[in-house]
Structures are given as C-alpha cells and as structure tokens.
Amino acid sequence: MRRAPAMQWVCASGVLAAAQSAAQTFAREHGLAVELRHLADGAALLDASVDCETQWRRGLRPRVDSPLERWIASAPGPVLCITDGERAQAEALRAFVPAGHAYLGLWGDEARQPEAIAQAAWQLVQAGAERWLTLAVD
DSSP states (O other), X not given: OOOOEEEEEEEOGGGHHHHHHHHHHHHHHHOOEEEEEXXXXXXXXXXXXXXXXXXXXXXXXXXXXXXXXXXXXXXXXXXXXXXXXXXXXXHTTGGGOOTTOOEEEEEGGGGGOHHHHHHXXXXXXXXXXXXXXXXXXX
C-alpha cells in the first residue's frame, strides 16, 4: 500500500533523477513518502506571485494569497527545494512558503547527490513541522 506523502521536494530538471533515487531511499529508510514536484511548475507562477506580494505590501490586498503560495500549500508538509542552479533559484520559493510549512533549499553539487538530498530531507523532518526553518545549505 502506498503511503501518503509526508513532505514535498520541488526539483529542477537537472536534479530530478538524483531526487527520485533519494526519495526511494528516504521512503525505505525512514518510512516517509515524498511528493516530487517540478520547479518549472512553480516558476511559471512566480511573476504573478510577485505582483500579488507587491500589491499586499502597498495595502491593496488583505493577504498575499499568491498563486505560488497556493501551489505550495496544495501539497503536504515541509518543502525541500532542490536545484542544480544558483542559491537564488532555490531561495526564490522561500518568500511564498505558507506558514506551517518548513523550508530548506539545496543547490549546486550537493543537489546532484542522492545521499546529500536524503540527508537534507531528514534534517528538515527532524527540525519539526511546528518550527519555521530558515536555514539554507551552502
């Protein structure tokens, strides 16, 4: 029987194979299923989301309630963003992570290594869903 996902990993295309391998290992070792999501799907919502945040900051909206925030909120648990790009790419989602969802960005060479991905995910789980995690892996 397939388990419901306990967390979401938002992955760039270049790290998808490593993330899939890490997710299988992670599920086997920790008993936690992962929902893999494509970073390009979230990135497509970024411009509209920035506009929503700008309107909120100007007092034109009661809440940010951006498309990207809703996209992230539609999947369960903490968010691990994995990209072979620069730190800025991994951190672009952070501003739109809804309250209650811990966040960790992983980028560069480590993002291509299944062991490093699984380790970062486990650290995120251990941090606890009740706490807002503001760490980033360098």
